[in-house]
Amino acid sequence: MKILKPLALAFLLPFGTEVASAYVPTGITPEAKIILATDSLKLDAKLPFDNEVKTGKLANGFQYYIRKNTEPEKRVTMYLAVKVGSILETEKELGLAHFLEHMNFNGLKHFPKNDLVDYLQRVGVRFGSDLNAYTGFDETVYQLPIPSDDPEILKNGLQVMRDWAQDALLTTEEIDKERGVIMEEMRGGRGAMQRMRDQYFKVMLNGSRYADRLPIGTEEVVMKFDPEVIRNFHAQWYRPDLQSLIVVGDIDPVQMENEIKRLFSDMRVPKTPQPRTKYKVDLLEKNQFVAVTDPEMTYTIGQIMIKHPEEKIVTVGDYRRDLLKDVFNSMINSRLSELSQSANPPYIQGGVDISGFLGGLDNLGAFFVSKPGAFEEGFKAVVRELDRFQKFGFTETEFKRAVSQIAKNNETSYIERDKRKSDSYVNTYLAHFLEENPALSNEDRYQITKQLLPTLTLKEVEAVGKEFYVDKNRDVIILAPEGEKDKLPNEATVNTWFADIDKEELQAYDDKVSDLPMLAKEPVKGSIKSESANATIETKDLVLSNGVKVVLKPTKFKNDQILISAYSPGGTSLYSDADYMSANFAGNLVNGSGIGQLNTIELQKYLTGKQVNISPYISERWEGIYGSTDKESLKTAFEMIYGYFTAPRIEDDIFQGTISKQKDMLANRHNDPNFVYSNEMQRALYGDNIRRVPYNVEELGQVNQARALEIYKDRFADASDFTFVITGSFTEDEIKPYLENYLAALPSTGRKEEAKDLKILEPKKAVENITRKGKEAKAMVRLSIYGDYDYSEKENVAVDALETILSNKLIERLREEESGVYGTGARFNYSKFPTGRFSFMIGFGTSMDKYQSLINSAIDEINKLKKDGPSQVDLDKFVIEEKRQLEVQLKENNFWSSRLVSAGQNQTDPTYVTRYLKDVESVTPAAVKAVANKYLNTDNVFKFILLPDAAEQKAEAAAAAKK
Structure with a gap:
């Protein structure tokens, strides 16, 4: 269940359907006549309702929305x-x-x-x-x-x-x-x-x-x-x-x-129905302050909420005003993001948002996650940026970038309108019914937004921001670890901070934008050396002149979405433990920095208004690239790929800021019972192996900027063993010039590499580990089994069936029969390389007096499957679930990209997806029983249990005894 409904409100409008008979279908409303036959919109005109939806109200008041x-x-x-x-x-x-x-x-x-x-x-x-x-x-x-x-x-x-x-x-x-x-x-x-x-x-x-x-x-x-x-x-x-x-x-x-x-139509209506009161949160016309601490809190959060009466979006003018808020949000958050990327960022994270709140209110909300012991610094940094805006406004270049990004998003949504998922429509109509939000058609949303955006002015955006950033109905809320209590301000101190910043001689924001191209010079074009088609799954395999392999999968699942993934064997496994931390951070540090001639801030501004995102990574066994683009930004995407290979950088500010934030995030993590539980679990399984257990501040100090960049360059020095998988809305003729101009131009040395088998295995003999941490009277349980695995297509299917069936049985037993858990399930993970291994896990939370009996029940369910196997009915549930899921997945670019990458990395047949359902339909109860007996040795179950602190448990027991 969701405790709070989403606070960001979409575009809304009252239902407004008059009931003339038992039901009233709603076609094109009178308001729809305003739509966009002219170049200008009437700002006082009501927003039109989606004319592709069949709506009605029955005589008993029941409403419905239907859309094909x-x-x-x-x-x-x-x-x-x-x-x-x-x-x-x-x-x-x-x-x-x-x-x-x-x-x-x-x-x-x-x-x-x-x-x-x-x-x-x-x-x-x-x-x-x-x-x-x-x-x-x-x-x-x-x-x-x-x-x-x-x-x-x-x-x-x-x-x-x-x-x-x-x-x-x-x-x-x-x-x-x-x-x-x-x-x-x-x-x-x-x-x-x-x-x-x-x-x-x-x-x-x-x-x-x-x-x-x-x-x-x-x-x-x-x-x-x-x-x-x-x-x-x-x-x-x-x-x-x-x-x-x-x-x-x-x-x-x-x-x-x-x-x-x-x-x-026959639903009953009470003879005297109780009125459905609409409750409100009243404005108090005063400022409030509250600071709260807790011994298990791991970081300090500061929040400023300035509440205002809710502004419903009913007319075209309301919609336009909402666009002004979107532009404000974009510009102020760009400044705060830039500040967070400095060498010594004033906070770990921060943001500002004008949005809907609750109970008939909107609000300007500002938040930040404080560095330990530096709450004042973070608070003043956020308030200072709001004051800087208030005194100097925004620049025209900031404004143009924000508007261009909204325009691009509008174009992208419109291009994909016939591919829009049913769930997104449902949520629109849900908000219309519950909140009286507008429900625009795809055409109306696009046209209204397109016509309104050029009419927005910088002065209007600034005026909206200043309307919301006021010194009334303001709450300051501080949430912090108990250990930070003595360092937190009181209300008088916070008010002094506001006043101090107001008196500061602030400087106007300098919007630094580079005119340089991303790449200093154009790549030297290569060529396509060979091609071969795979008719079964409609892919094409190419080998480029520098040895780079490319798998192309053109699709029509989206109108303008292209996914790019690349991988090469090696990863951090090739580096010593002494170099591990530098290797582990290398990909993220390069990804957080700029490319070629553009630093990180310049790059972010350069990419504004473009639908492109390309990121490098280095994992334990692989290095590579992943991302997406549309056709318009294809050139930029391939420039970024080429740049990440040939002109990577780790900027001083990014390095220092990243390490600083990481240290700050480590400071209070041992307050969190879940972290302590996970940490002890990992150490019980892997000792002090730096590659498996959470790193500490001392180990973080091992990250060396120069070495990280050196390792990154080493991983991307030779493209000849890289495979690129490109999936989506392109044709071969469209994509091939980019393959030749950029991928075929990547450096190549022809070296032969494989990831190293680190031989990091769990103990053969299971252990039971009880962690005592936390105030709450509750228990967390994880049961695990580890071992060697015989990786094959049919074995995988049988194990997947075992996972689904056991999960269902655990829900039936632990939740429905024994009322002991809210959620539970089984997870069976397996891998082929470096050697076949599996990990099996059952997890649940429960009360302290039930955890042992529920452990016994869970193990009993495993043993039942081992003894009797599943029923055909239980197996059929798995079969139909897989069939129904695959029907949808086969028409998703992400699915194909993932499958093609997985087939390449695991050296399996990529066409297996076309035979998968045959294996699913042929799996038998005997096959599931066999893998249960093969892998689930209940005499060797690792038991990891989280209980509250001994003192807290003793106090709880005493309180229970008094009751």
Whole structure:
């Protein structure tokens, strides 16, 4: 569940559909007539509603949005939105809106008990990643993406939505079973941030009702409420006038509308429905301050929130004003980003944003992550940049770059409009229903934005920023480690800082932009030496004159997206432990610096308005390049690739700033129980091996700037063993000139290299390791098994089936039967090189009194699979899930890029993807049972357990005894 709804508001507009009969389809609204037949827009005209959506309202008040969209094909996404969240709860109902969300997965009229999850898994819908829901302050939303090519599945999917809307069974038995699950979700969220939130929320939310209505609720209510209370809550609030169904996908809208009217028209409306109060966060017309510390907090965060009445986006003028805010956000954050890349950055991270908040408010929010002991420096740096803007404004060059980036994003979205995913449409209509946000068509959004952007002026952007950056309704919130408490300012000190900065003689910002080209000289063109086609997967393999290999996979999955990945064997494995830290940081340091003649700041400004991102990397066994571009920026992308090979740099400021930030981030990490737990786990497995355990400040000091650049240059000195995989919307004729001009021009020495086998293996004999750290009375468990692996296509499929089946069984046993966990699952990772190895893991969080019994239950589920194998029904769930996932993945550039790179690195047949489903469909229960017995030795399970500090555990036990 989501504790807070997204705070950034999209473009919104009231629903505004007048009801003349049982339902009213909405075609082109009268407002749509304004659209863009002329060169100028009427700023007071209402924004038009998306005319490609079929909308309506039934006589009982139930609303719907239906849109046909074939991305992805044979799929439909359905959302049921209910304008009911925790804000409506009474004191005796705290947490029941969220509890009710859970109960809608635990017994419906047509899907009693756990039949819903079981049925959907049998048709290929994954629980958690596909089938899900969330509860917020003001709404509860259920999501169901399902196949649309099977009429029976589509029919049942709609029935699920209808049952969710009003037909939860809410049996006492299932309610009592779910109490433990909710408690584990609540327990999992406990920690430093939750404890601090409880202290600062009342300030941040101005003492409003929202501060006392967190969706998770309270333990007292969750564990003790009378089932009749939640039944009454359901009857009172789950009603058609507060609900909407959103359906987007590869469906027939007319047929879908008829089915919705058939299923939802009979929904009951209470005779005397309780008014749905819309709660607000009132402005207090004063400034507030709160500083909160916690012993488990690992860094200090400063936040300045300046609250304002919400500005709804209803008219074209409202939309234009929102664009002005976007431009302001872009410009101020570019300055703060530049500041963070200095040799001695004043903060670890910082940002400013004008956006929506909560309860009828917007806000200008500024935040920064402080360096240890340097809160004043970070605070003043952020405020100083806001004051600098206030006194001097922005430059015309900054303004033009920000507008060009928004224009580019607008063009990119428009180009891809027929490839837009159904989920993004669903979220637009969800915001329209819940928040009265506008829902523009692709055409309207593009045209309105395109026409409005040239009308924006720098003075208007500055005026908007100054309207929001004021000294009223301002909150200063500080969250810090307990150890920093004595160093934190009080409210009077912070007010003095504001005044001091106001008196400073600030200088106007100097926008330094280079006129130099990225590369000092053009590459010497090479040639394509050989070509061969792979008709099975429609790829082409090329060898260039310098030995570089290229795999081309032209696609039509996107209209203008090109992915580029390159790899070469070697990586950090070729360097000694003494050089490891320099080698490990080399790729990131070069990536953070400039290229050729442009330093990092100049490069960032040069790339503004371009849809391109290219990055080098060095991992343990590989070095390479990854990134993406559109056709317009292809030349820039290949210039960057050539530059990263031939003109890399590690700038002094970037090196010093990176190391400084890393040291600052290490300072308080041992406050965090999860870090201590992970650190002890890694050390139990790998001793003090610097390549496997978290590095400390002393080891960080081993990073040498000159050596890091030397190692980087060594890794990219010879392109002859590099393979480039290029996937996406290009033709061979379009891409080949870039291959010849840039890739074939890369340096080549013809050296032969392989990554080194470091022989870093886990102990053969398992250990049990208990870490004691933390205040909260909860336990974290990780069970692991390691060993040699026989890597092959069929073995991999059987192991993948084992992972899915065991994960499902663990959910059924540990969550649904024993009510002991909120989430759990099994993970089986395997590798081919340097030698075949696997790692298996089960993880979960629970209460201290249950962790041992749940460990036993988890191991028991493994042993059941080893003894009996899976049922055919459980195996069929895996088969249909893989089939349904592959249907979508085969039409994704990212999938093909990843598969082609993986095939090259693992030296496997890239055409296997076309035979994969045959192996999936032929896997048997016996094969899964065999790999379970082969790899899952339950007599040699590593057990890693996190418990609270001994003193905290003793205090908890004493408190429990008193109860």
